[in-house]
Amino acid sequence: MITSDPPSERRLPVGALLGAIVVIVVIYAAVPLARNAALQLLCLAVALGLFTHSPRQVTTVSLSACGLLALAMLGLWSTGTQGFDSVRxxxxxxxxxxxxxxLGQAIHHFSVKHEELSEQQSTMATTLARMEQLATRDPLTGLFNTRHMTELMNQHAKRSERADLPMSLGLIDLDQFQRVNERFGHAVGDEALVAVSRIATEVFRQTDVIGRWGGEELLVLFTDTEPEQALLGLERLRDRLAGQDLSVARLGVKVTFSAGLVVWQEGEDMDATLTRARHALLRAKHEGRDRTVTGHFNPATLS
Ligand SMILES: Nc1nc2c(ncn2[C@@H]2O[C@H](COP(=O)(O)OP(=O)(O)OP(=O)(O)O)[C@@H](O)[C@H]2O)c(=O)[nH]1
Incomplete structure (x- = not known):
């Protein structure tokens, strides 16, 4: 079961409270004139138990206050201390x-209910986060899934249009991935996919949006980015993957990728942008793989 700490505003060190109770009881015993005030202060200390950590501590506070007061009264009565009216x-x-x-019982009850509520809230928050994860993430790579990427693309297109910001789209397809599966097995192929995804999230900017576009394809949304910079990003990924062993067991699994990179045109439907990216990707495959082919901008302008 998931438990949660009480909110910080409820926390009061129980030791301090017990210390205060001891001091009040000593005053009760030592200063006859302050007895009524001491009793009121003791009740207040028990009420402050509401702000301690747990129901158990609430009980500790109220029982300690009662026990110490009873002991003090017994002591005063048995020693016949002057000023102690046993009846009054x-x-x-x-x-x-x-x-x-x-009061202690009532606060204990409240505290138990509060704890139950906190636990329920925490469980609900975890469940919600899990549901959101399942709805938006690809289970293998942890990248955004296709459906969520589609939503994000449309959102970013609107944002780019409103703010007049450049946006590029890169469609990445791992080369000859079937061979990786055939040679090393599907599980190792999965490892390679996970490794590529992890490296991609490291290589691209935090503002870039990366998703798994089915199978062995990734889609990258380069938001607020000039295409030349997006191309540099893709080539950084290529450099990082070059010669890198992507298997956990160091089997020598290496992959390259082909990519199609296009600039989103203002007002363009994202499906049309994707189609252009796929055409560019296919050209990259036909031209020999392990390269990026761009559409609608001139990579020669690279600085
Ligand atoms: N291990 C693993 N393999 C996958 C996954 N998704 C797709 N694949 C494999 O990726 C391979 C894609 O094969 P193809 O589409 O023929 O392309 P390719 O072998 O990558 O060759 P090119 O794309 O032409 O360079 C297939 O063998 C799929 O089974 C996955 O989640 N895990």
């Missing part, structure tokens, strides 16, 4: 004890 002070003390026990 005894009745007041017993009433205070009764009040503190009832």
């Amino acid at each position: 002070d005894g009745t007041n003390g017993l009433l205070a004890c009764l009040f503190m026990l009832v």
Whole structure:
């Protein structure tokens, strides 16, 4: 079961509270004139138990207050201390004890309910986060899934249009991935996919949006980025993958990728942008793989 700490505003060190109770009881015993005020302060200390950590501590506070007060009264009565009226002070003390026990129980009950509620809230938050994860992420790579990427593309297109910001789209396809699966097995192929995804998230900017576009394809949305910079990003990924062993067991699994990179045109439907990116990707494959082919901008302008 998931438990949660009470909110910080409820926290009061129980040790400090017990210390205060001891001091109040000492004042009660030592200063006859302050007895009524001490009883009121004791009740207040028990009420402050509401701000301690747990229901158990609430009970500790109220029982300690009652126990210490009873001991003090017993001591005063048995030693016949002057100024201690056993009827008046005894009745007041017993009433205070009764009040503190009832108050302690009520606060204990409230505290238990509060804890249950916190646990439920925490469980709900975890479940919601898990559901959101399942709805938006690809289970293998942890990247955004196709459906969520589609939503994000449309959102970013609107944002780019409103703010007049450049946006590019890169479609990445791992080369000859079937051979990786055939040679090393599907599980190792999965490892390679996970490794490429992890490296991609490291290589691209945090503002770039990366998703798995089915199978062995990734889609990158280069938001607020000039295409030349997006191309540099893709080539950084190529450099990082070059010669890198992508298997956990160091089997020598290496992959390259082909990519199609296009600039989103203002007002363009994202499906049309994707189609252009796929055409560019196919050209990259036909031209020999392990390269990026761009559409609608001149990579020769690279600085
Ligand atoms: N291990 C693993 N393989 C996958 C996954 N998704 C797709 N693949 C494999 O990726 C391979 C894609 O094969 P193809 O589309 O023929 O392309 P390719 O072998 O990569 O060759 P080119 O794309 O032409 O360079 C297939 O063998 C799929 O089974 C996955 O989640 N895990």
